[in-house]
Amino acid sequence: MVSMDIGDKVPSDLILNLNNEAKEKILHGKTVINGTIGTMHLDDGKLPLSTLIRSTIASHTKDADFEYSSVPGESLYRNELLEWFFPSDFETEKEEGRVKTIASPGGTGAITLALKEFATLSSPAVLLPTLGWPNYPSQVSTFLGDSYYYDNYDEEGNFSFSHLKENIDSLFKNGKENILLILNDPCQNPTGYCLSGEEWKTLVSLLSSYQGKVRLLLDIAYFDFASEEAKANIASSIEALNKVVPVYICMSFSKTFSFYGLRIGALSILAPTAKQTEEIFDGFKKGARALWSTSNHMAMNAIGDLLSREDTKAELKREVALNREIVHKRASIFLEEAKECGLAVYPYRFGFFCSLPCEDALILSQKLKEKGIYLAPVSTKVLRVALCCIPTYQLEGLAKKIKEAE
Numbered sequence: 001m002v003s004m005d006i007g008d009k010v011p012s013d014l015i016l017n018l019n020n021e022a023k024e025k026i027l028h029g030k031t032v033i034n035g036t037i038g039t040m041h042l043d044d045g046k047l048p049l050s051t052l053i054r055s056t057i058a059s060h061t062k063d064a065d066f067e068y069s070s071v072p073g074e075s076l077y078r079n080e081l082l083e084w085f086f087p088s089d090f091e092t093e094k095e096e097g098r099v100k101t102i103a104s105p106g107g108t109g110a111i112t113l114a115l116k117e118f119a120t121l122s123s124p125a126v127l128l129p130t131l132g133w134p135n136y137p138s139q140v141s142t143f144l145g146d147s148y149y150y151d152n153y154d155e156e157g158n159f160s161f162s163h164l165k166e167n168i169d170s171l172f173k174n175g176k177e178n179i180l181l182i183l184n185d186p187c188q189n190p191t192g193y194c195l196s197g198e199e200w201k202t203l204v205s206l207l208s209s210y211q212g213k214v215r216l217l218l219d220i221a222y223f224d225f226a227s228e229e230a231k232a233n234i235a236s237s238i239e240a241l242n243k244v245v246p247v248y249i250c251m252s253f254s255k256t257f258s259f260y261g262l263r264i265g266a267l268s269i270l271a272p273t274a275k276q277t278e279e280i281f282d283g284f285k286k287g288a289r290a291l292w293s294t295s296n297h298m299a300m301n302a303i304g305d306l307l308s309r310e311d312t313k314a315e316l317k318r319e320v321a322l323n324r325e326i327v328h329k330r331a332s333i334f335l336e337e338a339k340e341c342g343l344a345v346y347p348y349r350f351g352f353f354c355s356l357p358c359e360d361a362l363i364l365s366q367k368l369k370e371k372g373i374y375l376a377p378v379s380t381k382v383l384r385v386a387l388c389c390i391p392t393y394q395l396e397g398l399a400k401k402i403k404e405a406e
Contacts (some may be wrong), residue, residue, distance in 0.1 A: 004130045005149045007361070007380030012134045015376040015384075018365075022374040023211045035386045036376045038189065038352050039260055040323055043391040047258045048323050052315055065298040071285050073103025073266070077300040080307035081266055085223055085251060089235040090270065093242065097274035100281040102288060103266050103295035107221040107252030110267035112139055113291065114217050114248040115180075115382035117283040119143040123177040127167060131346070131355070132306025133189045133219075134378050136182060150181075152193065156400045157347045159199045159220075165206060168214060179214045181207070186230040187222035189382040192331070194230045194349040200237040208244045212272070216241060217248040224256045224320050225327060226350045242270035246280060253303060255352070256320060264299035327352065330387045330395050337399040343406075357381060358406060367405045371396070 015036055022034035042048050072078065078101040082090065093099040118124055126140045130149045140147045148171060164181075171179055183203075194226040195203065207214050218238070221232065238247050247403040252265040267284060271277040285385040288294075306312045331348065338345050348354040358364050361377035368375055378384045383402075387395070 003051050004153070006131050006357075006382050009137065010134060010362070010377050010379055011117075012138045015134070015157060015378075017190060018374055018376050031372055033373045033390060033398065035390045035398075036374050037254070037386055037389055040258060040327065040352070040388050041389045041391070042326070043393065045391065047260075048319070049258050050315075050319050052312060052319075053257055053306070056312070057298070058307055060302045060305070065301050067297060069103070069294045069297040069300060071102070071294055073101075073295050073298070074300045074304055076304035076308060077103060078266060080304055081104050081253075082249060082268060084307050084313075085220065086235050089239065093239075093270055098242065098272070098277050099270045100277055100284075101266050101268040102284045103264070103300055104250075104279070104288070105292055105295055106254055106265040107219060107250050107261040108135065108139075108265075109263070109292065109295070110140070110248075110250035110252070110265050111136075111182075111217065111219060113267050113284055113287050114250060115139055115202070116142045116260060116287040116291070118178070118180045118215065118217075118248075119130075120283060123175060123176040124180065125171050125176040125178070126180045126182060127164070127171075128182050129184065129188070131191060131379070131382060132182075132184060152188075152191065156168050159193075159195055159203075160204060161199075161202055168210070172213070177213065178347060179210075180217055181214055182219065183215045184219040184221070186220070186226035186234065186349075189222065189351070190353045190355045190378045190382070191346040192348035192351040192354050192387075193227055194351075195233070197229070197233045200233045204237050204241050207241060210245075212245045215246050215248070217250065219250045221250070221252040222255055222351045223251070225324050226354065230350065232308065238270060243272055246271040246276065253299075257303070258318070259299060259303075262296055262299040264296045264303065327388055327393070330390065333392065333395045334385065334387060334399055337395075337397070338403075341400045341403045343399045343403045346382075352386060354384065354385050356383045356402065358383055364402075364405060368402065371401065371405065373401060375402075 012162045019037040020033050125152050128136050128147045129152050132153045137147045150167045151160040154160040247270045249268040253259045269280045346355045361383040364379050376384050
């Protein structure tokens with residue numbers, strides 16, 4: 001089977017460098033379209049930080065907010081964040097002691113900690129999406145060396161289960177004993193793809209067939225920008241899968257509440273038995289202590305405060321829904337115009353980004369920069385459009401400009 005041709009990798013800091021360059025141009029009065037970075041901006045260019053969020057953060061300046069937290073993090077924060085992302089889910093797992101959560105510096109910290117713990121297993125290997133977040137390979141190489149890959153799509157533009165199974169079987173035949181599948185869903189970075197309900201059922205069946213030898217790391221950084229149906233599909237699939245195999249859930253409040261620089265997230269483990277959950281969680285605590293000691297105490301306290309009260313939680317739900325609608329509107333404009341002008345786009349459903357296959361993403365990015373349009377190559381043949389940070393009015397006509405520059 002021929003793998004997707006997305007070209008070669010690009011430096012993992014390329015996106016941040018392009019974003020800084022675009023911001024510098026704007027500071028000097030240049031008219032720039034900055035579609036590089038995964039941060040949600042309103043049409044006025046500001047972060048969608050409401051008065052509620054700002055005032056709550058401002059109120060957390062007591063000694064208790066500046067002191068060290070425990071390594072796992074504040075219990076209120078850890079309990080409330082699972083309730084936020086998965087209300088009324090995992091009740092059985094909680095009662096049986098089969099789910100535990102530790103705070104982390106953002107979603108990146110959660111993924112890093114999961115990889116550190118997984119690396120302690122015998123003969124481990126990590127499977128990444130061929131087209132995925134450029135930082136994944138760097139994280140894997142820190143603890144496990146080489147990464148292995150599975151294609152995102154089949155020829156019809158659906159999730160490529162045949163290629164995934166082929167690569168899992170190949171790794172086992174070549175002596176690997178434990179495999180970690182990394183899946184960024186919903187709203188995959190960099191394409192905006194979300195698995196359907198049927199695709200999730202197929203994935204659960206496939207992973208279950210390996211009887212615990214293939215674990216799942218689920219990166220849900222963009223969870224709150226998906227449809228309610230997509231969220232429900234994930235929750236029910238985790239509940240089915242964790243009876244057979246450990247599932248790592250990597251969470252972040254960067255995208256949800258625009259807490260990008262505060263670096264706060266969490267890692268949950270759901271395993272078939274309470275004993276296995278406890279063993280993995282002990283590994284998390286040791287790893288966290290070694291890597292960063294404790295997470296952002298002020299941010300944890302502020303989030304725990306916000307999520308533990310029904311009135312503030314309801315307001316936050318409303319605000320997040322509004323932000324989701326803004327991104328959805330931008331995506332609709334861009335995708336419709338891309339279709340009209342014949343600009344190819346990878347399958348998109350929800351989320352911050354869409355991506356374009358191209359002959360040379362580095363050259364195309366440079367051509368667009370000369371026109372004041374900053375978009376980030378995620379490989380040498382894929383250009384990413386960060387719909388989240390481009391004002392709605394700047395998206396009108398953008399697809400045509402990209403097409404003309406190809």
